[in-house]
Amino acid sequence: xxxxxxLRRRLGLGLLGVILIVALVYVVMRSGPLAPVRVTVTQAxxxxxSPSLFxxxxxxxxxxxxxxxxxxxxxxxxxxxxxxLVQAGQLLAEMDPVDLDERVAALEASIARAGSAIAAAxxxxxxxxxxxxxxxxxxxxxxxxxxQKFMSAGAVEAKQQEQASAEAALASADANLAAARQxxxxxxxxxxxxxxxxxxxxxxxxxxGVVISREAEVGSTVVAGQAVLRLIEPTSLWIRVRLDQGxxxxxxxxxxxxxxxxxxxxxxxxGKVARVEAxxxxxxxxxxxxxxxxxxxxxxxxxxxxxxTLALPATAPAVLLPNPAIRRQADQxxxxxxxxxxxxxxxxxxGQTSLDxxxxxxxxxxxxxxxxxxxxxxxxxxxxxxxxxxxxSSQP
Amino acid sequence: MISLAGRDILHSWGKFVLTGIGLGLLxxxxxxxxxxxxxxxxxxxxxxxxxxxxxxxxxxxxxGPYAESSSLRDxxxxxxxxxxxxxxxxxxxxxxxxxxxxxxxxxxxxxxEVRAMIVGFEPGQPGExxxxxxxxxxxxxxYEAVADVRTGFALGDRIRIRRHDYTVVGLTQxxxxxxxxxxxxxxxxxAQEAQFLKDNDAILNDRARxxxxxxxxxPGVPGLLEAIQAxxxxxxxVNAVLVQVRPGVPAESxxxxxxxxxxxxxxxxAQMEEILVAKLIATSARQxxxxxxxxxxxxxxxxxxxxYTMTLGKIREIAVLKLIGTRNxxxxxxxxxxxLGLGLIGFIVGKVAATLWAPIFPKYVLLEPGDAxxxxxxxxLICALASTLAIRAALKVDPAAAIGG
Numbered sequence: 001x002x003x004x005x006x007l008r009r010r011l012g013l014g015l016l017g018v019i020l021i022v023a024l025v026y027v028v029m030r031s032g033p034l035a036p037v038r039v040t041v042t043q044a045x046x047x048x049x050s051p052s053l054f055x056x057x058x059x060x061x062x063x064x065x066x067x068x069x070x071x072x073x074x075x076x077x078x079x080x081x082x083x084x085l086v087q088a089g090q091l092l093a094e095m096d097p098v099d100l101d102e103r104v105a106a107l108e109a110s111i112a113r114a115g116s117a118i119a120a121a122x123x124x125x126x127x128x129x130x131x132x133x134x135x136x137x138x139x140x141x142x143x144x145x146x147x148q149k150f151m152s153a154g155a156v157e158a159k160q161q162e163q164a165s166a167e168a169a170l171a172s173a174d175a176n177l178a179a180a181r182q183x184x185x186x187x188x189x190x191x192x193x194x195x196x197x198x199x200x201x202x203x204x205x206x207x208x209g210v211v212i213s214r215e216a217e218v219g220s221t222v223v224a225g226q227a228v229l230r231l232i233e234p235t236s237l238w239i240r241v242r243l244d245q246g247x248x249x250x251x252x253x254x255x256x257x258x259x260x261x262x263x264x265x266x267x268x269x270x271g272k273v274a275r276v277e278a279x280x281x282x283x284x285x286x287x288x289x290x291x292x293x294x295x296x297x298x299x300x301x302x303x304x305x306x307x308x309t310l311a312l313p314a315t316a317p318a319v320l321l322p323n324p325a326i327r328r329q330a331d332q333x334x335x336x337x338x339x340x341x342x343x344x345x346x347x348x349x350x351g352q353t354s355l356d357x358x359x360x361x362x363x364x365x366x367x368x369x370x371x372x373x374x375x376x377x378x379x380x381x382x383x384x385x386x387x388x389x390x391x392x393s394s395q396p
Numbered sequence: 397m398i399s400l401a402g403r404d405i406l407h408s409w410g411k412f413v414l415t416g417i418g419l420g421l422l423x424x425x426x427x428x429x430x431x432x433x434x435x436x437x438x439x440x441x442x443x444x445x446x447x448x449x450x451x452x453x454x455x456x457x458x459x460g461p462y463a464e465s466s467s468l469r470d471x472x473x474x475x476x477x478x479x480x481x482x483x484x485x486x487x488x489x490x491x492x493x494x495x496x497x498x499x500x501x502x503x504x505x506x507x508x509e510v511r512a513m514i515v516g517f518e519p520g521q522p523g524e525x526x527x528x529x530x531x532x533x534x535x536x537x538x539y540e541a542v543a544d545v546r547t548g549f550a551l552g553d554r555i556r557i558r559r560h561d562y563t564v565v566g567l568t569q570x571x572x573x574x575x576x577x578x579x580x581x582x583x584x585x586x587a588q589e590a591q592f593l594k595d596n597d598a599i600l601n602d603r604a605r606x607x608x609x610x611x612x613x614x615p616g617v618p619g620l621l622e623a624i625q626a627x628x629x630x631x632x633x634v635n636a637v638l639v640q641v642r643p644g645v646p647a648e649s650x651x652x653x654x655x656x657x658x659x660x661x662x663x664x665x666a667q668m669e670e671i672l673v674a675k676l677i678a679t680s681a682r683q684x685x686x687x688x689x690x691x692x693x694x695x696x697x698x699x700x701x702x703x704y705t706m707t708l709g710k711i712r713e714i715a716v717l718k719l720i721g722t723r724n725x726x727x728x729x730x731x732x733x734x735x736l737g738l739g740l741i742g743f744i745v746g747k748v749a750a751t752l753w754a755p756i757f758p759k760y761v762l763l764e765p766g767d768a769x770x771x772x773x774x775x776x777l778i779c780a781l782a783s784t785l786a787i788r789a790a791l792k793v794d795p796a797a798a799i800g801g
Contacts, residue, residue: 012405012409012413015413016413016741019741019744019745019748022748023744023745023747023748054535054536054537054538055537055538056537056538056539221615223615223616223618225618226618227618243537244537246519247537283471283632284585307538307539322532323532323533323535324527324528324531324532324533324566327526327527328448328526330643331483331484331640331642331643353535354535355535355536356532356535357531357532357533357535357565373528374527374528374529374530375527375529376527376529376569376570377527377569377570378445378526378527379527390530391529391530391569392529392530392545392567
């Protein structure tokens with residue numbers, strides 16, 4: 001009886017002891033503020049960054065045309081539809097000319113009538129000419145006869161007066177003819193003006209392009225400047241990119257761009273910055289750049305969302321750190337340096353950063369310094385830490 | 397002198413240990429319940445800690461952004477930055493919603509959905525996650541996210557928030573809302589859009605409604621309708637402005653001019669804690685606290701009854717001890733030692749169990765060492781009190797019962 005009792009005693013005590021030890025280990029290791037904070041560390045390295053800028057934008061046409069009448073009127077014809085390719089000068093739509101044709105016809109008639117007036121004036125002029133010539137001959141003869149005393153002075157003077165009258169009549173006829181001709185010119189000019197007005201109601205394509213919207217149909221009334229059709233030049237599509245002002249350092253014309261369109265996220269298109277707008281948006285705090293595509297894909301639509309990454313030239317070699325290592329303490333930016341098993345907060349000055357999360361350290365750290373990257377919780381100078389390889393099990 | 401209690405325990409050690417373990421599980425539940433209560437309060441504290449703010453500027457007459465909804469213009473931050481004593485100030489938005497993995501990633505977890513608080517923050521400003529456990533901080537101004545590990549998302553996952561897909565580039569820990577929902581951090585502009593942009597059907601309907609209004613769609617004014625519709629779609633609101641105050645400047649001295657001259661509400665850390673702990677989680681915390689009290693009382697009663705019945709089970713042996721002339725003090729000591737031993741085993745088992753199962757809880761369970769010490773004291777006290785009941789019963793035993801049967 002005694003041996004099994006002893007054995008059982010040992011078993012029981014052993015079991016209790018194991019439970020106690022396990023419990024103590026767990027309480028110390030796992031629970032609450034007594035447990036050390038697990039962290040990962042890395043060494044600052046020297047290298048160069050390939051910083052890039054990231055922005056989103058929409059596809060836009062560099063040149064878009066709004067085709068509409070210059071005066072209010074009713075649409076009488078729309079000859080093209082959305083998606084049609086049109087050539088420069090092609091008739092796209094026509095406004096109702098109302099009475100323009102009739103006014104042209106009236107003017108034509110007036111011009112014809114003016115032609116008749118010219119003919120009449122010419123006939124009158126010829127008549128006056130004939131009279132004037134006759135009067136001149138007669139007057140000359142009377143003067144000669146008067147000199148030989150065959151005619152009385154009164155008769156000679158009468159004929160001389162007749163000649164003067166006939167010359168005046170000729171001048172009047174000349175003037176009449178000129179007036180009739182000027183009238184014709186005036187009418188012709190009026191007709192030309194009307195014809196231009198008539199042409200103006202014909203809406204023509206100003207350039208080769210594609211119709212993107214048809215905003216008024218036959219019969220609808222539009223005011224001056226309102227669009228009947230909208231055209232864009234499909235070869236002029238580019239992307240208006242908006243970049244956060246705070247992350248737009250280095251944005252210049254000509255930077256190479258990598259473009260991902262929302263409709264095809266797997267394809268990367270290449271392009272370059274064609275223009276950097278001189279003004280930036282003060283409300284959204286964004287800068288604007290226009291990025292042209294080297295080869296715009298077929299079927300590209302305006303208004304489509306695009307993600308644009310602009311590659312900046314590589315920086316000069318400097319101390320690099322992954323950005324999770326950069327922490328904030330009160331109003332200082334710095335890193336937690338590992339020194340002799342303890343932690344020390346070292347303020348640093350950060351330069352450029354790359355999109356893959358590397359940051360340049362300009363001051364405050366040298367290559368080879370060990371700094372904390374990841375931590376389970378916020379650190380302080382008296383945190384007890386335990387350095388591990390990774391804090392999460394699933395690293396991609 | 398031999399230990400009477402030790403001999404008795406060795407005599408029926410299996411029963412003793414099993415009783416202790418059972419008692420321990422009960423204590424474990426009680427400790428967990430305390431941990432759940434502490435966890436709730438700690439969630440609220442964590443939310444305030446993680447925002448990195450000394451001052452919360454919100455809409456006038458609201459207790460936002462956590463307890464009530466609050467809406468501010470996003471240019472308010474500029475006027476706040478101009479105030480003396482302000483080091484940093486940043487816009488922030490909060491929106492609790494279901495976040496799911498995007499379709500077509502070919503992952504086993506396709507369709508994985510989690511309730512999360514979407515935080516829109518400005519990089520390098522208050523409101524950004526202070527530390528990461530994996531990955532990197534957001535570097536693009538759009539479509540990247542940092543998620544709490546509790547969301548179950550992994551690095552490289554693409555998650556869907558409203559109409560855009562975001563790539564998870566970093567993971568963080570203990571970033572939760574006051575309700576314990578894990579946080580997902582996305583750039584502010586995206587968050588503003590996610591929060592205030594309507595769905596496409598609503599936008600189309602709104603456009604049609606505006607177009608049908610003859611006052612807004614006048615034939616003689618081309619472009620008016622487009623302008624109105626564009627202004628309807630734009631949004632420049634945020635939920636709060638987080639302000640970091642210069643060290644040494646009292647937050648209240650910055651808050652006062654904001655309240656008075658900016659016509660906004662400003663809360664200091666202490667006031668925000670009051671709102672969160674005393675108002676937002678008050679009911680649920682009291683609910684848990686009530687349950688904790690009942691559980692503690694029930695546990696105490698059960699411990700007392702177990703010790704009492706254990707003693708009653710040994711009544712014949714005690715009668716024999718009395719018959720052979722054992723002194724009452726020794727018998728009482730035996731019962732007290734057994735009760736305390738049982739309590740100690742129970743406490744250790746309970747502490748271990750609570751620590752083991754705490755991480756499995758969907759919400760945070762905070763087991764404070766102080767609570768554990770208080771629990772140990774309470775268990776020992778209850779055991780001692782319960783043993784007096786048993787000792788009374790034992791001392792009243794008639795030694796004749798040993799032979800009389």
